[in-house]
Amino acid sequence: MKIGSRRLIYSFFFLLFFISAPLAIIYALGFRYNFVNNIVEKTGAFYIKSYPRSADIYINNVKSRHKTPNQLTNIRPDIYTVKIVKDKYTAWEKQLPVYSGETTFVEDVVLFLENKEKTDLGLGSTEFLINHNNNQYAYLDNKNQLFITNVEQEKNFAIHTFDKKYNLIDWSPDNQYILLQDSLYNYIFDINQKKIDRLTINSKDEIIWDNKDSNILWYLEDKQLFRYNIQIPDYKPQVIDTLNNKDLKDFVLWDDYLIIHYSIKNNYYIEQLDKNNLLPTQLIENVNLGKLDVLLADNRQLIFTLSSKLYIKDVYQDPIIIPITIAKLHGDRILMTNGHEITLYNYKDNWQELIDRSSQIVSDILWHPNGSYFVSEINEKTRITELDYRDKRNYVELLENPWKKLYLFNSKGDKLFILTPEENFYLTIQ
Numbered sequence: 001m002k003i004g005s006r007r008l009i010y011s012f013f014f015l016l017f018f019i020s021a022p023l024a025i026i027y028a029l030g031f032r033y034n035f036v037n038n039i040v041e042k043t044g045a046f047y048i049k050s051y052p053r054s055a056d057i058y059i060n061n062v063k064s065r066h067k068t069p070n071q072l073t074n075i076r077p078d079i080y081t082v083k084i085v086k087d088k089y090t091a092w093e094k095q096l097p098v099y100s101g102e103t104t105f106v107e108d109v110v111l112f113l114e115n116k117e118k119t120d121l122g123l124g125s126t127e128f129l130i131n132h133n134n135n136q137y138a139y140l141d142n143k144n145q146l147f148i149t150n151v152e153q154e155k156n157f158a159i160h161t162f163d164k165k166y167n168l169i170d171w172s173p174d175n176q177y178i179l180l181q182d183s184l185y186n187y188i189f190d191i192n193q194k195k196i197d198r199l200t201i202n203s204k205d206e207i208i209w210d211n212k213d214s215n216i217l218w219y220l221e222d223k224q225l226f227r228y229n230i231q232i233p234d235y236k237p238q239v240i241d242t243l244n245n246k247d248l249k250d251f252v253l254w255d256d257y258l259i260i261h262y263s264i265k266n267n268y269y270i271e272q273l274d275k276n277n278l279l280p281t282q283l284i285e286n287v288n289l290g291k292l293d294v295l296l297a298d299n300r301q302l303i304f305t306l307s308s309k310l311y312i313k314d315v316y317q318d319p320i321i322i323p324i325t326i327a328k329l330h331g332d333r334i335l336m337t338n339g340h341e342i343t344l345y346n347y348k349d350n351w352q353e354l355i356d357r358s359s360q361i362v363s364d365i366l367w368h369p370n371g372s373y374f375v376s377e378i379n380e381k382t383r384i385t386e387l388d389y390r391d392k393r394n395y396v397e398l399l400e401n402p403w404k405k406l407y408l409f410n411s412k413g414d415k416l417f418i419l420t421p422e423e424n425f426y427l428t429i430q
Helices: 003-028
Strands: 031-034 039-042 044-051 056-059 062-067 070-075 078-085 092-098 103-110 117-123 127-130 136-140 145-150 155-161 167-171 177-181 185-190 195-202 207-209 216-221 224-229 247-254 257-264 267-274 280-285 292-297 301-306 309-314 320-323 326-330 333-337 341-346 351-357 362-367 373-378 381-386 395-400 406-409 415-419 423-428
Touching: 044 078, 044 092, 056 070, 062 070, 078 103, 092 103, 103 381, 117 155, 127 167, 127 406, 136 167, 136 415, 167 207, 177 207, 195 216, 195 224, 216 247, 224 247, 247 292, 257 292, 257 301, 267 301, 280 309, 292 326, 309 333, 326 362, 333 362, 341 362, 362 406
Parallel strands: 044 103
Antiparallel strands: 031 039, 044 070, 056 062, 056 078, 078 092, 117 423, 127 136, 136 145, 145 155, 167 177, 177 185, 185 195, 207 216, 216 224, 247 257, 257 267, 267 280, 292 301, 301 309, 309 320, 326 333, 333 341, 341 351, 362 373, 373 381, 381 395, 406 415, 415 423
């Protein structure tokens, strides 16, 4: 081969290298030419995670070779139909965008079983009581027999049959005792010894167990608040003298705080006090008269419902008041309904999002333990819905005509326990 030809070949490959090498580097960095827009742009990615794992991933109806959890890279910016599929589970699907140089996250996806197995736990009841840890509930049948359902053990236990009808009032924080009441007296039932003892105090407007000490009861009598030690014979109840000038209506114990509802003349107040020294930490004026239910109390926030209103009080701000019928707290977010709308409110970042609006009555709402899904009962139908608002919210129907009295998840969230007047059972949903 002549020298000139060799030089020409060398020059060609030399030029090819200097052209192709940068192109290969650009390609490896994720840049692609968009023939529609006639521009070079960087690709994006999907990160997809599901529970259970090892689900198939479809992008625009094309099955990926990857399974969840996984990252799909070098995807051109566009809108894609993402579908997550696993045998025996309801598929999850959304249309989601991929942006240049960014990763679109598809996380907290829960796949629910297509055939949700129902496990019967016996007859139901309208009289029930959930313990402080939300992992057991007690109920009485029409023969005055006491049952306790443990949602972590997935079992129902027949405990004792009483000789008359009682109301279930409260559960001790150590889960050893249940406070009972009839028309005249209060009683303590020892779950382990199957023993019932009548208290020296009569039936009161409000009586609850201390939230930390199983020996202490708190109760209202003649608009005064008392503490009562059940372990000391002939114990004389202690009145909380510092509250004597207040006409007490209701009270709640939360962590290290005592929250009281009272009136002075014709004005109603909510006050948060340190339970140990009874020093006030927050005061909310001009509230309604109603049943007090506390969602959170700490050294900065006080969140509670009173009658048909939700109050969110920060020590540095005026209270936020929202009309509601039901409100449930999970972390920094409150899931609430006014009867026709379901709304999500983040009280720390102060943002609100409408989740659903219905012409039918929303009769109940409940957080899933993972905080990414919730259960709602609307028009006698129960469904579980995701909170991810992108494109659409996936949901799965759980029950029709439930006539429920109680919904309670186990900690894992794969079983939903339901108590109705007719039956006690749980659904395996994951």
